[in-house]
Amino acid sequence: MRVLIDLTRCQGYGQCAFLAPDLFTMHGNEAVLYDPDPDDSQRENILRAAAACPVQAMHVDRMIVQHRHTPGPDSQGAAAFKRDGRIVIVGASLAGARAASVLRREGFTGSLTVIGDEAHAPYDRPPLSKRVLTGGVPAEHTTLPRLKKQIEGEWLLGAPASGLDLARKVVRLADGREVPFDKVLIATGTRARPWPHADQAALEGVHLLRSMEDSDALRQALARRPNRVLVIGGGFTGSEVASVCRELDLPVTVIERGSAPLSGALGGVIGKIAADLQRENGVDLRCGVSVTELQGDADGRLRGAVLSDGATVEAEVAVVALGAIRNVEWLHDSGLAASMWGVACDAGCRAVDVNGLVTDDVFVAGDIARFPHPAFGYQFMSLEHWGNALNQAEIAAHNMVSDQARRWPHLSMPVFWSTQFGVNIKSVGVPTFADQVMIAQGSPAERRFVAVYGYQGRITAAVMFDHGIWLDFYQRLIERAAPFPVDFRHADQAANDKPVAAQTPERIMPAAGATVVVTGHDPAERRVSFMRISP
Amino acid sequence: MAPQSVFKQIIDPDSRADPYQFYSELREMPVRREDDGTYVVSTYREIVDLLHDPRISSDRRNLARPAPGEDEADVMPSLSFIGLDSPEHDRLRRLTMRHFGPPHTPGRVTGLIPEMKRIVTELIDGIADRDRIDVVDDIAYPLPVGVICRILGVPHEDEPRFRVWAEAIVETLGPGEVDRAAREKRRVETGLQLSEYLKGLVDARRSTPNDDLLTGLVTYEGPDGRMTPEEIVRTAGLLLIAGHETTVNLITNGMLTLLRNPEMLERLRAEPDMIIKTVEELLRFDPPVHFLSSRVALADIEIGGVTIPAGSPIVLALAAGSRDPAHTPNPDDFDPDRPYNEHLGFGGGVHYCFGAPLARLEAQFAIGQLVARLRNPRLLSDPPPYRPSSTLRGPRHLMIAYDGVLPAAPSW
Numbered sequence: 051m052r053v054l055i056d057l058t059r060c061q062g063y064g065q066c067a068f069l070a071p072d073l074f075t076m077h078g079n080e081a082v083l084y085d086p087d088p089d090d091s092q093r094e095n096i097l098r099a100a101a102a103c104p105v106q107a108m109h110v111d112r113m114i115v116q117h118r119h120t121p122g123p124d125s126q127g128a129a130a131f132k133r134d135g136r137i138v139i140v141g142a143s144l145a146g147a148r149a150a151s152v153l154r155r156e157g158f159t160g161s162l163t164v165i166g167d168e169a170h171a172p173y174d175r176p177p178l179s180k181r182v183l184t185g186g187v188p189a190e191h192t193t194l195p196r197l198k199k200q201i202e203g204e205w206l207l208g209a210p211a212s213g214l215d216l217a218r219k220v221v222r223l224a225d226g227r228e229v230p231f232d233k234v235l236i237a238t239g240t241r242a243r244p245w246p247h248a249d250q251a252a253l254e255g256v257h258l259l260r261s262m263e264d265s266d267a268l269r270q271a272l273a274r275r276p277n278r279v280l281v282i283g284g285g286f287t288g289s290e291v292a293s294v295c296r297e298l299d300l301p302v303t304v305i306e307r308g309s310a311p312l313s314g315a316l317g318g319v320i321g322k323i324a325a326d327l328q329r330e331n332g333v334d335l336r337c338g339v340s341v342t343e344l345q346g347d348a349d350g351r352l353r354g355a356v357l358s359d360g361a362t363v364e365a366e367v368a369v370v371a372l373g374a375i376r377n378v379e380w381l382h383d384s385g386l387a388a389s390m391w392g393v394a395c396d397a398g399c400r401a402v403d404v405n406g407l408v409t410d411d412v413f414v415a416g417d418i419a420r421f422p423h424p425a426f427g428y429q430f431m432s433l434e435h436w437g438n439a440l441n442q443a444e445i446a447a448h449n450m451v452s453d454q455a456r457r458w459p460h461l462s463m464p465v466f467w468s469t470q471f472g473v474n475i476k477s478v479g480v481p482t483f484a485d486q487v488m489i490a491q492g493s494p495a496e497r498r499f500v501a502v503y504g505y506q507g508r509i510t511a512a513v514m515f516d517h518g519i520w521l522d523f524y525q526r527l528i529e530r531a532a533p534f535p536v537d538f539r540h541a542d543q544a545a546n547d548k549p550v551a552a553q554t555p556e557r558i559m560p561a562a563g564a565t566v567v568v569t570g571h572d573p574a575e576r577r578v579s580f581m582r583i584s585p
Numbered sequence: 586m587a588p589q590s591v592f593k594q595i596i597d598p599d600s601r602a603d604p605y606q607f608y609s610e611l612r613e614m615p616v617r618r619e620d621d622g623t624y625v626v627s628t629y630r631e632i633v634d635l636l637h638d639p640r641i642s643s644d645r646r647n648l649a650r651p652a653p654g655e656d657e658a659d660v661m662p663s664l665s666f667i668g669l670d671s672p673e674h675d676r677l678r679r680l681t682m683r684h685f686g687p688p689h690t691p692g693r694v695t696g697l698i699p700e701m702k703r704i705v706t707e708l709i710d711g712i713a714d715r716d717r718i719d720v721v722d723d724i725a726y727p728l729p730v731g732v733i734c735r736i737l738g739v740p741h742e743d744e745p746r747f748r749v750w751a752e753a754i755v756e757t758l759g760p761g762e763v764d765r766a767a768r769e770k771r772r773v774e775t776g777l778q779l780s781e782y783l784k785g786l787v788d789a790r791r792s793t794p795n796d797d798l799l800t801g802l803v804t805y806e807g808p809d810g811r812m813t814p815e816e817i818v819r820t821a822g823l824l825l826i827a828g829h830e831t832t833v834n835l836i837t838n839g840m841l842t843l844l845r846n847p848e849m850l851e852r853l854r855a856e857p858d859m860i861i862k863t864v865e866e867l868l869r870f871d872p873p874v875h876f877l878s879s880r881v882a883l884a885d886i887e888i889g890g891v892t893i894p895a896g897s898p899i900v901l902a903l904a905a906g907s908r909d910p911a912h913t914p915n916p917d918d919f920d921p922d923r924p925y926n927e928h929l930g931f932g933g934g935v936h937y938c939f940g941a942p943l944a945r946l947e948a949q950f951a952i953g954q955l956v957a958r959l960r961n962p963r964l965l966s967d968p969p970p971y972r973p974s975s976t977l978r979g980p981r982h983l984m985i986a987y988d989g990v991l992p993a994a995p996s997w
Contacts, residue, residue, distance in 0.1 A: 067687040068694050068942035076688035079679075095695075097858060101865045102945055104937060106927045491639055492671075519935060523637050539883040539895070540639035541670035 051096060052111050052195035053086050054174060058437035058465045059107035061519045062474060066099035066108065074099060078472035079498075080516045083181050086174065087191035111195050113151060128453045131232065135160035137450060138221050138229050140211045141237030141377075142166025144174065145416030145439040147194055149235050150201045152447035162203035163229055165221060167238075169208035170262060176436055178265035179290040180469055184297055185273065189266040211238070214384040216412065232411065233450050236381070236393055236401065237443065239417040240374035240434060245282070250344040255352030256368045259287055268369065272298055276366035279303070280355055282341050284311030286468045288371030289324065293470035296331045303334040303363050305341050305355075309553070316477070316513055318553025319487050320501050323494050323515070331471045336361075344368060374434060376418050386412065392420035392432035397459040399446035405578045415439070415446040421460060425528065426483045426510065435466040463525050467518070473497050476518040479511030479528045482554045489547035490524075490536050492517055499545065500524065503552055504534025592617065592625050592900075601971035601978065604875065605917065608905035615889035622650070623898045624882075624891070627905040629912035629929070631889045635901060636934035640884045643936055644670050647881040649896025665823035667936065668879060674935065676809045681820055684801030685736070686942070694942045697732065704731045705950045706993045709958050713990040717965065720955075720983040725836035726829075728951050732943060733828030737821060738797025739786065750779040751829040758878070758976050776822065783818045783825075798824070824940070832944045834873035834979025839864065839952045841983055842871050844964045846919055853956045859921060860953040864945055866921040867952075868930025869913070873944075875904040876976045877932060903929040904978075957994065959987040 053073075055066075062080035066073075073092055075083045088096060100108040124132060137153060139146045142164050150164055166172075173192040181187045206223070213222035214236075220228040242260040245251035255276070257268045272279070272295065279295045281288045284306030295302035308314060310321030311328060328335045336357065343356040354364040378388040386409075387394040387402045393414045394402040399421070401412040414421075416439040422428040441462040449457040468475045481487075484503035490512070492499030500520055503511035508531045512524035527536075535549045570576040591610045594600055600607065608627065611617070615628035626632055635641050645651070645668065666677040683689045708727055712718050730748075734741045757772035787803055794800040802817045812820065843850050843863075853859050880899040885892050893899065907928040908916040931938035938944070955962070965984040972981045 063937055064687045065942060067691055069945070071687065071691035071695055075691065078688065094858065094861075097861050098945070098949075101861045101926075102942065104927070104931065104933060106925055520637060520639055523634070523639060526634065538640050541642040541644070541883060542639050543672045 051088055051090055051093060052109075052193065053084060053088060053096060053100075054109040054113070054195050055082060055084060056107040056109065056437075056440075057082070057176070057467050058435075058440075059105050060103075061105055061521070062516075063104045065102040065104060069102055070095035070099040077469060078474065078516065080474035080518055081469040081472070083186065083469075085181075085187050085191060086177065087188075087193070109195050113148075113195060122456065125453045128451065128456075131160070132156070132158050132451050133160060135451075136230060136232045137162050137235070138231035138233075139164045139235045139237060140214075140221055141235075141239055141416065141418075142168070142172050142205065142207060143237070143239055143416070143439075144172065144194070144436065145237040145239065145443040146235070147172035147201075148440050148443035149237065149415060149447040149450075150203060152444045153451060154201055156448060156451050158451050160232075162201075163231075164203055164205050164207075165209055165211050165223065165229065166205070166207045167210035168261065171205075171207070173262060175260070178262065179259055179287050180294065182265045183269050183272060183291065183294040185269055189262045189269070192262065211380050214381055214386070214412075216385055216409070219411070234412055235443075235446055235450065236386075236412065236414045236418060237416045237439075237446075238377040238380070239439075240376050242370070243372040243375050245344065245370045245372075247344070250346070251370070252350070253344060253346040253352040254350055255366050256344060256370065258370050259291065260374075268367075271367050272300060275300065277301070278363070278365040278367075280305065280341075280363055280365035280368040281371055282355075282368060283371035283373065284308070284328075284335070284337070285314055285371060285373060286312065286470075288369065289328065289470050290468060291369050291371060292328060292333050293331070296333060296471065301334070302332075303336065303365065304328060305339060305357065305363075306335070306337045307340045308337065308555070310337055311335065313553065314482075314555055316481050316501075317484065317487060317503070317555075319550060320481075320513055321553070323497070327471050327473060327497060374417065376432070378418065391430070392418050394420045394430060397421055397424070397461070398449050398457045399442060399460060400449070413446040413450055415443040423464075423480075424459075424461065425463070425531075426480050429483070431480070433464050433466075435464055437465045438462070463528060465521070465525070473515050474518055476514045476521055477511065478521050478525045479503065479509070481511040481513055481552075483510045484552040484554055486534065486549040487552040488535050488549040489545040491520065491540060491542040492545065493543050494545075500542075502527075502534065502536055504549065507534055508532065509534045509536065590617075590619060592619055596975040598971075598973055598975075601973070601975065602968035604904070604975065604978070605908065608902070608908055611902060611905050612909060616891040616893065618891070623900055624893045625900045625902060626889070627902040627909075628889065629906040629909035632901050632903065632906040632929060633933060634888060635880070635886075635899065636932060636936075638886065640882065640886055641899065642670050642881045642883050643668055643674070643879060645879050645881060645898075647883060647896070648898060649894075665819040667823055667827075671935070677812065677816060677820060678935075678939070680805065680807075680809055680812055681798075681802065681824075681939070683805060683807070684798045685939075693736075694946065697736070697943075698946065700735060701728070701732055701947060701950050702997065704728055705954050708951075709954055709990060709993070716988070717984060717986040720840050720985055721833060721837050721980060722982070724951055724955065725833045725840075725983075728836070729828055729832035729944075729947055732947060733825060733940075736798050736828075736943075737824060738790070738795065738799040739821075739825060743782070747779065747782065747825060748829070750775050750782075751826045754779070754826055755830045755972075755974055755977050758974060779822050779825075780818050783821050784814070787814060787817050787821070827938075827940055828943070830977050831873045831938075831940075832947050834977060835864075835867065835944055835948045836951045837980050837983050838871040838873065839867045839948060840955060840962075840985070841964070841967075841969065841980065842867060842919055843952070843956065844962060844985065845967070849919070849921065850956055850962075853953070857953060857957065860949045860956075862923075862926070863921040864948045864952065865926050865928070865930075866919060866923060867948070869907045869926060869928035870919050872904050872907065872928075872930040873977060873979060874930070874932070874938075875902065875978050877901040877903060877936075878976060901929075901932075903932065954993065954997070957997075958991045959985075960989040960991060962987040 067076045172194045210224045212224040242258040278301040281304045310325040312324040313321030340358045381388040395414040399413045417434045420432040445460040486504045490502040498516040501513045611627040617625045666674045753775040757768040790800045790803045878900045882893045931941045969980040
């Protein structure tokens with residue numbers, strides 16, 4: 051059986067852990083851990099657990115859809131396209147797979163091709179930095195429910211795309227094949243940013259964490275009980291790896307260039323709480339420094355690292371967790387506005403070309419999409435969130451087979467979660483889109499609280515530590531542009547907190563990194579060309 | 586005379602057999618102010634929003650104007666975590682959960698499955714030589730009582746005593762502020778008798794601990810400290826009453842609904858796994874708890890086009906919300922095949938039903954086995970007589986006849 055819990059929706063009621071305790075485990079008060087590929091003998095317990103979920107967040111063998119959607123009558127053109135059109139999806143991870151299933155749900159019966167660079171059926175990545183690393187779940191158990199097998203289409207897996215020719219409407223594959231399309235969805239996502247020095251990166255013991263293979267290799271390395279694990283980068287992936295190391299009782303050092311772990315995403319104030327959490331749990335956390343060199347022994351095995359403050363750390367395993375690089379290289383000659391920040395698109399997921407013109411037949415979804423969000427000043431953003439991949443792929447797929455008048459804008463509120471050191475962290479809105487932050491509910495000392503972020507007097511985000519049950523409330527406040535600071539009386543522990551500077555990183559301006567040259571005189575001639583900045 | 590409000594019609598005992606006929610009218614105004622200042626909320630979205638709204642208190646001491654006679658001294662003895670807010674609620678609930686479920690005792694409820702199954706089998710074996718029973722007295726009541734006594738560590742032979750108290754307390758619960766003072770008074774009186782009884786048990790556990798939940802509450806001391814003797818008595822009283830008075834309605838309502846839908850009865854015999862989704866649909870379609878009636882607004886709350894002023898009592902009409910057509914297609918159809926069944930049967934938010942997993946399993950086993958084992962079961966009276974409470978709503982008796990009892994399947 052295949053089980054997938056939508057942890058964006060999960061509110062930590064624990065009903066699954068009550069009814070199928072062998073399969074679902076509460077980690078701390080709110081986070082649920084589970085095996086996505088349980089034995090069929092557990093069928094009855096799984097059905098009980100899935101039925102009992104108060105927010106119906108559990109998908110068993112297929113992806114359920116929460117909202118109702120009754121498609122209206124199609125125009126002749128849309129109906130014909132749904133019947134006979136050719137759609138190619140490039141990218142076979144969560145967004146690509148989700149789009150494929152939504153296309154079929156929407157009644158698309160034409161030809162569907164899904165191209166993926168990895169040889170695996172689509173799988174779920176969040177467990178790769180958590181339970182797979184502890185050995186709690188085998189990496190290959192993370193395959194997504196009801197995807198490759200059940201969705202009728204051609205799945206070209208292990209076949210990386212190498213180019214997109216919009217004039218001829220074909221996707222070129224690295225093996226020389228060409229796949230023609232009427233409409234194409236770009237969902238090639240991201241990859242882990244490698245250690246910049248290739249010779250050091252090649253040392254045995256230096257790991258990246260993005261794919262199933264990465265996770266399995268790191269799990270094996272941790273199982274050999276290294277003298278110390280060095281985590282380079284205190285973002286979510288790095289912090290989750292550090293949490294796993296402590297769970298396995300391995301010494302771990304986290305190197306974070308910023309003022310605190312998670313500060314890039316959550317700002318320095320909440321980052322400070324995350325730092326305390328790490329130190330309480332025995333992490334050797336060093337902030338404000340970076341790794342300048344990874345050193346190996348004569349046999350090419352990692353021995354340790356030199357830091358920017360001159361200190362050295364001995365470690366047999368290093369995990370490079372420096373964020374992600376968007377997989378845009380294959381689009382370089384496509385004429386699309388594809389840069390290190392992603393592929394620009396409109397709110398309806400239609401790709402924008404380098405001139406700023408919206409295309410009609412090219413759509414983008416998932417980590418690679420860079421779209422304007424009206425709730426955040428129309429700022430172009432790309433969100434590397436599980437829930438965004440799911441929601442945006444649905445919007446893109448719907449719009450691919452819909453008339454102009456029936457298209458949907460991608461307006462879902464960004465939500466993400468992380469589980470580390472027994473605490474479930476959830477975020478709604480955009481915490482970096484803030485100038486102030488305050489504790490609205492609960493107690494930071496008890497690691498159970500809601501932090502609310504404000505920007506120019508309105509609420510723009512909320513971050514919860516073991517307080518996920520309140521997420522929807524704050525989401526509505528953000529959606530309504532409710533005033534900040536909040537000052538209502540509430541039924542939770544009173545934090546009596548005053549707003550303070552959020553200490554968020556400087557925001558990336560829409561134009562940053564996208565330097566263009568405008569040429570031509572007449573309107574018919576004027577064009578933009580992109581000056582590419584390599585990542 | 587002004588026409589009676591639809592809400593008053595619903596809580597009128599004459600409407601007990603079918604309150605659903607009034608719920609669509611109730612939902613026409615999602616947030617409705619009653620003459621006594623109570624706000625009744627009846628649509629799904631608005632109820633869910635308020636269940637997750639930190640500005641809503643479960644502690645009636647926050648009312649702007651306490652109901653006449655409801656002063657603090659009277660309310661205090663009945664306060665268990667159901668009527669408290671954070672941090673007291675969280676602490677007491679955590680201290681109780683520690684002995685009942687995850688994260689600290691994850692296998693407790695599933696560990697009781699063999700015992701639940703044994704009780705169900707014995708109860709149905711016990712009616713094998715009859716041709717008619719009262720589902721309430723013969724099955725639906727004894728099962729949850731047996732289970733909760735076992736969990737808590739309350740002697741089953743004392744059952745006749747606390748049955749009286751439990752019923753008396755339930756009759757005092759409910760929406761409406763008018764006669765609340767009198768009801769509170771009765772509740773406090775009965776509560777004192779129950780407390781005296783439980784105090785005795787608690788003292789006994791202190792000297793002779795064993796493996797039950799009561800012992801856990803008495804002996805455990807952790808990061809949250811330990812419960813005071815008063816807190817233990819209140820918590821045990823809450824669990825005992827809730828364990829008595831809710832699942833009985835779920836099982837009885839379930840049998841009534843299935844006997845009114847014979848094609849579903851047939852399907853359940855052919856597909857026993859369907860009982861899981863059937864019970865879930867029962868929780869939506871004919872739930873044991875119709876109202877949450879002790880919530881209080883702590884701030885002015887804008888919802889459903891209305892501003893609920895701070896200090897106002899709020900009633901959440903869960904059963905009306907679960908049948909909101911804006912949330913569920915064809916909500917008045919009993920349809921266990923619903924692909925997506927998100928309902929309010931156990932409430933929601935931090936006060937989500939503590940015993941939900943027990944109730945689900947007990948109902949699945951009791952209803953599943955009655956369907957599997959009774960030959961040609963049929964209703965003897967429809968509608969059956971109902972108990973007075975509009976909040977914890979269910980039949981007083983449910984008389985059915987049948988043509989025999991099949992033996993229990995060996996594999997079950």
